[in-house]
Amino acid sequence: xxxxxxxxxxxIRRMSTYLPPLIRMRESGAEFASTTTLAxxxxxxxxxxxxxxxxxxxxxxxxxxxxxxELIDAIRRYLGWQAPCPAxxxxxxxxGSALLGYEALAEYGxxxxxxxxxxxxxxxxxxxxxxxxGTANMADEVRKLRPxxxxxxVPSGSAQAVADVLIGAGVRAFWNFANVTLKTPDDVLVxxxxxxxxxxxxxxxxxxxxxxxxxx
Amino acid sequence: xxxxxxxxxxxIRRMSTYLPPLIRMRESGAEFASTTTLAxxxxxxxxxxxxxxxxxxxxxxxxxxxxxxELIDAIRRYLGWQAPCPAxxxxxxxxGSALLGYEALAEYGxxxxxxxxxxxxxxxxxxxxxxxxGTANMADEVRKLRPxxxxxxVPSGSAQAVADVLIGAGVRAFWNFANVTLKTPDDVLVxxxxxxxxxxxxxxxxxxxxxxxxxx
DNA sequence: TAGATTGTTAATCGATTAACAATC
DNA sequence: TAGATTGTTAATCGATTAACAATC
Numbered sequence: 001x002x003x004x005x006x007x008x009x010x011x012i013r014r015m016s017t018y019l020p021p022l023i024r025m026r027e028s029g030a031e032f033a034s035t036t037t038l039a040x041x042x043x044x045x046x047x048x049x050x051x052x053x054x055x056x057x058x059x060x061x062x063x064x065x066x067x068x069x070e071l072i073d074a075i076r077r078y079l080g081w082q083a084p085c086p087a088x089x090x091x092x093x094x095x096g097s098a099l100l101g102y103e104a105l106a107e108y109g110x111x112x113x114x115x116x117x118x119x120x121x122x123x124x125x126x127x128x129x130x131x132x133x134g135t136a137n138m139a140d141e142v143r144k145l146r147p148x149x150x151x152x153x154v155p156s157g158s159a160q161a162v163a164d165v166l167i168g169a170g171v172r173a174f175w176n177f178a179n180v181t182l183k184t185p186d187d188v189l190v191x192x193x194x195x196x197x198x199x200x201x202x203x204x205x206x207x208x209x210x211x212x213x214x215x216x
Numbered sequence: 217x218x219x220x221x222x223x224x225x226x227x228i229r230r231m232s233t234y235l236p237p238l239i240r241m242r243e244s245g246a247e248f249a250s251t252t253t254l255a256x257x258x259x260x261x262x263x264x265x266x267x268x269x270x271x272x273x274x275x276x277x278x279x280x281x282x283x284x285x286e287l288i289d290a291i292r293r294y295l296g297w298q299a300p301c302p303a304x305x306x307x308x309x310x311x312g313s314a315l316l317g318y319e320a321l322a323e324y325g326x327x328x329x330x331x332x333x334x335x336x337x338x339x340x341x342x343x344x345x346x347x348x349x350g351t352a353n354m355a356d357e358v359r360k361l362r363p364x365x366x367x368x369x370v371p372s373g374s375a376q377a378v379a380d381v382l383i384g385a386g387v388r389a390f391w392n393f394a395n396v397t398l399k400t401p402d403d404v405l406v407x408x409x410x411x412x413x414x415x416x417x418x419x420x421x422x423x424x425x426x427x428x429x430x431x432x
Numbered sequence: 433t434a435g436a437t438t439g440t441t442a443a444t445c446g447a448t449t450a451a452c453a454a455t456c
Numbered sequence: 457t458a459g460a461t462t463g464t465t466a467a468t469c470g471a472t473t474a475a476c477a478a479t480c
Binding site: 010045047048051063 | 473
């Protein structure tokens with residue numbers, strides 16, 4: 001097994017999309033998976049899949065492919081998804097609820113340890129099996145739980161205030177679904193999730209025709 | 217005003233994120249917006265914003281910036297968001313509901329003309345102000361409405377079947393939130409929306425430290 | 433052996449970064 | 457004029473594509 005090579009934004013994005021088909025392959029009993037078959041079910045160029053897979057450092061068998069389980073593990077390791085990542089989610093509206101119900105979150109290693117919502121009517125209720133807490137003593141609870149990650153599903157208008165509280169309570173990484181750029185100290189990681197971006201790509205393809213930029 | 221230059225995947229993704237701050241600037245009465253101030257509130261390198269803005273062909277005033285409204289229009293035109301895009305949404309679960317409630321959809325030009333859901337219990341109900349129809353005669357309704365776009369928020373397991381029906385009914389563009397790669401004819405556009413990709417970037421930054429791939 | 437696939441190295445292409453002139 | 461910013465052209469860097477050897 002070769003050395004893990006380091007990132008490369010488009011590769012990382014693509015890499016995460018290889019897992020669902022690979023897991024399906026393993027479930028259907030395929031011991032080996034080749035980059036050609038994987039490329040085929042992703043509709044990617046096989047070359048690009050081969051290069052991506054090479055980044056993880058996994059080694060395969062020429063003429064056969066990679067052991068499906070080994071490949072899955074290698075990708076998970078590359079993405080840092082092998083160890084559980086304790087997280088909290090703020091904002092139990094429809095987006096928050098959709099994420100909580102998204103079984104794949106667990107596959108990414110995300111373990112939701114607390115769910116908060118500012119709406120007092122929601123406090124104490126259960127969303128997708130998770131108990132919702134109010135935001136009043138969010139800081140204290142977070143200080144106790146020490147989540148590695150906070151998932152922000154709050155309205156854009158309150159995102160900064162919520163982030164400030166969480167940063168004060170020690171959170172150092174955010175997955176931000178609100179449509180604002182957060183002002184944060186340098187040691188805080190923020191991953192903005194702009195769903196509009198995907199639609200923008202589609203829209204450009206639709207309107208300017210001819211040219212076809214790639215999805216990553 | 218220069219000529220519109222054509223795409224470039226990372227630019228398109230970033231471009232769509234410039235609109236919210238620009239709209240806020242206009243709302244707060246700023247007649248001009250410069251690429252430096254825009255870069256500032258996006259936390260992007262000013263050079264990258266300048267290059268992106270140049271792609272739209274808009275022209276500014278040296279020493280001052282761009283007329284906020286003109287810049288907004290130029291970006292919308294570049295992304296194909298100036299004309300309304302009639303769309304239907306399939307799958308009124310929590311993710312579908314989140315999208316229907318996302319006011320920004322209208323800003324992107326998306327006009328939801330119909331919402332479908334396979335669950336008979338949902339037929340006839342209203343989600344975020346949209347009446348939900350059953351999927352039984354989806355094909356007929358879609359043939360009448362002729363949407364340019366279908367937004368798929370159905371479970372991965374049913375995505376292909378739903379897409380097949382819609383393609384049969386004439387739909388040629390999909391925004392696919394299901395975690396499967398759709399098999400479609402060559403003249404059909406599919407934009408996969410893999411939210412895992414964003415988390416993968418964050419996760420790699422968290423675990424492999426040091427290196428910091430960019431969000432786009 | 434023939435076919436398929438991995439693994440590695442080089443070539444090309446495109447995106448980002450840098451430098452600088454022009455002008456409000 | 458000085459400061460800020462646009463606009464344009466060149467340099468660098470990184471990602472994708474291509475070519476080919478190695479081997480199951």
